[in-house]
Amino acid sequence: MKKIEAVIKPHKLDEVKEALQALGISGMTVYEVKGFGRQKGHTEVYRGNEYTVDFVPKTKIEIVVDDDLAPKVEQAIVDAARTDRIGDGKVFTFDCEGAVRIRTGERGSEAL
Amino acid sequence: MKKIEAVIKPHKLDEVKEALQALGISGMTVYEVKGFGRQKGHTEVYRGNEYTVDFVPKTKIEIVVDDDLAPKVEQAIVDAARTDRIGDGKVFTFDCEGAVRIRTGERGSEAL
Amino acid sequence: MKKIEAVIKPHKLDEVKEALQALGISGMTVYEVKGFGRQKGHTEVYRGNEYTVDFVPKTKIEIVVDDDLAPKVEQAIVDAARTDRIGDGKVFTFDCEGAVRIRTGERGSEAL
Amino acid sequence: MPAVDTGSTAWMLVSTALVLFMTPGLALFYAGMVRSRNVLSSTMHSLFAMGLVSVIWAAIGYTLAFGGDHGGVIGGLSHLGLDGVVGAVTGTGPSAIPTSVFAMYQGMFAIITVGLISGAVAERMKFKAFVAFAALWSLLVYSPLAHWVWGGGWLQKLGALDFAGGTVVHIASAAAALAAALMLGKRKGYGTEELRPHNVPMSVLGAGILWFGWFGFNAGSALGSGQLAGSAFLATNLSAAAGMLAWTAAEVLTGRKPTVLGAASGAVAGLVGITPAAGFVGPMPALAIGAITGCLCYFGLRLKSRFGFDDALDVVGVHGVGGATGAILTGVFASVTVNSAGANGLLFGGGLALLGKQLVGVGATIAFSLIASAIILKCIDLTIGLRVDEESEATGLDVAEHAETGYEF
Amino acid sequence: MPAVDTGSTAWMLVSTALVLFMTPGLALFYAGMVRSRNVLSSTMHSLFAMGLVSVIWAAIGYTLAFGGDHGGVIGGLSHLGLDGVVGAVTGTGPSAIPTSVFAMYQGMFAIITVGLISGAVAERMKFKAFVAFAALWSLLVYSPLAHWVWGGGWLQKLGALDFAGGTVVHIASAAAALAAALMLGKRKGYGTEELRPHNVPMSVLGAGILWFGWFGFNAGSALGSGQLAGSAFLATNLSAAAGMLAWTAAEVLTGRKPTVLGAASGAVAGLVGITPAAGFVGPMPALAIGAITGCLCYFGLRLKSRFGFDDALDVVGVHGVGGATGAILTGVFASVTVNSAGANGLLFGGGLALLGKQLVGVGATIAFSLIASAIILKCIDLTIGLRVDEESEATGLDVAEHAETGYEF
Amino acid sequence: MPAVDTGSTAWMLVSTALVLFMTPGLALFYAGMVRSRNVLSSTMHSLFAMGLVSVIWAAIGYTLAFGGDHGGVIGGLSHLGLDGVVGAVTGTGPSAIPTSVFAMYQGMFAIITVGLISGAVAERMKFKAFVAFAALWSLLVYSPLAHWVWGGGWLQKLGALDFAGGTVVHIASAAAALAAALMLGKRKGYGTEELRPHNVPMSVLGAGILWFGWFGFNAGSALGSGQLAGSAFLATNLSAAAGMLAWTAAEVLTGRKPTVLGAASGAVAGLVGITPAAGFVGPMPALAIGAITGCLCYFGLRLKSRFGFDDALDVVGVHGVGGATGAILTGVFASVTVNSAGANGLLFGGGLALLGKQLVGVGATIAFSLIASAIILKCIDLTIGLRVDEESEATGLDVAEHAETGYEF
């Protein structure tokens, strides 16, 4: 199995989710992160003092899938999350050695 | 070393933590995530408008352990987090190539 | 490529970020986590009732880098995050099989 | 100069403070309902109205509304810059109060009316455009309307009743809101994404402050302390309560769960409904007005998605529907046994006379505010531009327009 | 009809508004202490009481409490639907106020008393059951009690003193809370998991609003403006202050850190303690009452875990202990030099007479409220059911009972 | 004993409640600006002042300020423990109010003044040290100053005007804040890390409550209901409004975005500026005072980073600069047509006389408060120690000093 981790722009989550559902993906885990990268942060002002905020709000998605689905998932995320503006994010792939569904104890692909 | 990642129901955290402590696990990292899966979300209503909320609050746990402990940790989480209701979550296993304890610079198993 | 995950003390984030920038790292992803480990939590009191809070606020950093940079990144984090007090955190290394930049579709090292 | 009554003055000082306090309450009520990246932008609309409209009112708005009369349409310039206000007396006998208090009390209404409109433009209007709109609208729409109804203008002469601003405040702001929602267009994601409240407890606190402050709004509109203030206070509380129960009951009867934001919204609807009627109706009619308004607003909002515009925080659905309902029901439930300066409505032997006048008031207010607001907005659109760019809308207006972030937990 | 005093009317209008404002304050105070998934459920208890109890009070509660007297036990039906209230006058001379204000002022007490009870049932009671309970309790328990103490009932005739509701409001709600906590059972996780407050600043804001509103509660209970309102105000502030210092001191002296929620709770305890006494005691006794109440509540709560019930937000520990302490200490510290309509307590030459009457008041209130509440709850349990199912409790009542989420940052 | 005026008493009861309510407002205003791990610590400073200073004031502070006069420097001990206060009357005719109300009203000023100082010490001061400081400062600095200006002391005799506490409250607290900021040293990370507000909506709510409460602060300082209260109220609102507009305009003109915290801060600056002048100036001068103060505070804060001290929440920049500006401008804009008990300032034919006295008042207050505060702080530093250790500062004072966490969403 593979684990796909994607860092995307927060307002793209809905579209990415739909793209993945279209692929038949039935589960994923999502959380809010702060990203640092080429996309510059912004300036904030508090009572006359300026601060540069380097971190940009991003959303991270994790999906564990069977090996053969991995490239499709990767591509689907890239397509759905793209705005062509800097800061669109990344998709990383990792190897996943095992999976268990807690409720049933099923293992491997069955667990997904 | 292996890294175990588990997505569980939030109110099961205390029990899982105790089960892991019983195994002699001395460290873990925890954060809140939103899960999407077979467990359906719920409906919310705001001033007459209904929204379906697909994401369910979940808690994610990460533990890096020695290879031989990994199956036991996996099992302990499965046992402690189980409620037999849909949405109990998953346990994933990954390979971890290196670990360093920042305070001492110890490496590998020593660092855990 | 390697993925470096570090759990550090929250107030060390700025220093670690600067150390990584000095190494030429151009991107990273950061989020707040709760850590459980040797560093003990604290006692809280609410209307006469005492609670022991086991979890300590930590910050987690993830950086995907080329293989050769990985040890340097690891070391830079260890150096910058160290306070020599218990709870300084850990740095873990994982293998990363693929990376894509969403905006351009670039892959591998190019994507970072 | 005759002496003022210390008791009535005390009550009017407090009422003025209470109406001012409604505006931060409104800011919370609205800001809790937007997404967290626009929390400050929404807050700023109401907050800034406190500064901007106060100054405009003192400079010229007050005199346009209350400085004499020109043909029933507008006041004169005799109190430019609040000239002649300090030391003067308004009212007589037990209702004699300092004119400075009267002027400030009325100014607080001008502030909150502008704040109310902002609910429709949330999450996408340029701040600069909002400021221009607020300034122009307050002068060109609010002051004339206040003159018509309370300053000796044609609606007052006609005998249309509006105790505390059902038309001037609620209908006028809702008509402006409608114009603004239409001209601004929908928020990105409206209808497709979940545009959910980010902080419901904040909205509930806001509603609590609004309820509290509304006693100053309605019972203060007696312009003195005494029986009339007492009965207006009672009517206000009962209508708010009935509005809440009606909304919640409607939710449950239509197969939904009783929501907290719904209960709060029902109370606000009841408060809006009783506003024109508060000093003219007894307690049981007040319950009826609250219940009817609460129901109508609930069913109005359920239809919302059928309409082609995005009135983000339901100014039209609550203040428009509620204000019109209340103004019309005043023509039904008003009774001179409650207030001899009022008139009898349909149910108390007054026939259709009052009802007709009320309808004239409602219609005239809608027409005037809608048209004037649209013209003002068009002018702003052509110069400053009304709407932020897409990037800013996606990032959130707090960072894009104000260089701030609401929360950093 | 005699004229009302504008000054006293002004103060009573304000006091009524202040007591109403306490209820959203209470909602914040309580809601900050539950877990975030129940924030709206807790808020809704108090919020909905504002609607529900207002209507019940107007319809029938007021007349049961203040409409004549039947055998010292209950009022009559002469003011059903607030009939005859608008235009009437209550009190005489400088204390003559509109009866409409008196009726609404008393209604606000009925609201908050129901809100107080909700602290005991937090995080597990069915909303429907709470609504049924609130309606029945308000009619069957609150109105009779108010009649006994203030409406010409037997406790008033006996000469038991309760200036602003130590028994009627605080002891009565605490007894009901005890019954409810016992019958509902403990929250899942009570004693094993950390049931920590999710938003302490919210609770502190609530406590601030409570303190502010309590001036209307206590000084308003003078039912007019003047010396008595002034001394009750002073006593209220000093007791709150002393309660805070006592609680904090007790924390530090028992080896703990001075907590913010503790300081706020101590202030509330002091406010509860002074409630029955506010118009009967001077400033130094007020300090003593606050200090004693603050201490007793702190030590009471420390024992909490020894008891077998889960009074989630400490209604018994604060309002029960505090209300009883205050009612008893009124029998110690009351002085006719402060209020000639009162009596002298133990320390001011009154002997044990007053103290005995106070004990009767406390005992009768506890017994009546406890038994009546238990019966009402039992009936609801057998029909609607009191408690949500386990799944709902784990998910949180906001989603399960109200289809809403508190926060979405 | 002469009768009190019920109307004036009503207004003063309300004003007292309003000033008390400012302190939780201040707690929110400040606490929203610190990092979330210190939210409770900041809140506690203001909250605890409500308890501590109330008790100290009742015990001895009041009599030191208002109990007779010793050489223009300090009061006597005739009202120790508020002896002789209950039942007595202050003022005459339409301004006759219970002395109990006067005493409590003044006590609320003592509370908030201590609260104000806490902004300078945020995020690093030991709570124990703060408590010691608050107690000593309130007795040794506040009470004498209140005596000088309002209790028949030398500044009052001199004819320096301070309507509602520009010197006693704002300048005095700012001078103490300066001393504290200097002696405590900078927060760790000041100048290098981003010490950003964690909850701006909380600060805006705080500012809203402050604005609301300030009507009690300023218009209540008329010590009765009537024309003077009315004009002070009007001036207060206009200055707040002008302060907001001026700050925002200054932001935009210096190339920045209009910030929400800036608008709120500008309003507070305007409120501070008008405080000494509120009862002496007409509406247009009030606008001028607000605008000038708003601007000066904005530019003052922009220079902040050039100074060597860390006045965390800008007590010096807002209350010091604003209070001094207002006190001086009182010497420019005061007019006896507004208040015959006042004097004419520079612009109204009074020449430099009043201006000179105002400068004496400002100078004396700064000098006295600065020196006395420094001495008190030094004593505490040598005994208790002023500052928490590094570990506690990094963890946050909520856990380290109070064993609590603000939020647990």
Ligand SMILES: Nc1ncnc2c1ncn2[C@@H]1O[C@H](COP(=O)(O)OP(=O)(O)O)[C@@H](O)[C@H]1O
């Ligand atoms: N090397 C990296 N390791 C981990 N996360 C990264 C890395 N580089 C970028 N990111 C994440 O991807 C986000 C987008 O990257 P950025 O460089 O801003 O733009 P782009 O994706 O267009 O190249 C960042 O905000 C960060 O969260």
Ligand SMILES: Nc1ncnc2c1ncn2[C@@H]1O[C@H](COP(=O)(O)OP(=O)(O)O)[C@@H](O)[C@H]1O
């Ligand atoms: N393929 C997946 N990849 C990552 N996380 C997943 C995946 N499938 C499920 N999850 C996570 O596990 C949680 C539980 O899954 P769900 O399908 O609802 O129930 P169950 O665990 O009983 O099969 C989800 O909410 C989600 O967070």
Ligand SMILES: Nc1ncnc2c1ncn2[C@@H]1O[C@H](COP(=O)(O)OP(=O)(O)O)[C@@H](O)[C@H]1O
């Ligand atoms: N085995 C582990 N797996 C994952 N995270 C761990 C593990 N051990 C420790 N951590 C993380 O590292 C943090 C610091 O560890 P701790 O044992 O407290 O101190 P130290 O880093 O000094 O050994 C913990 O709070 C936790 O977040």
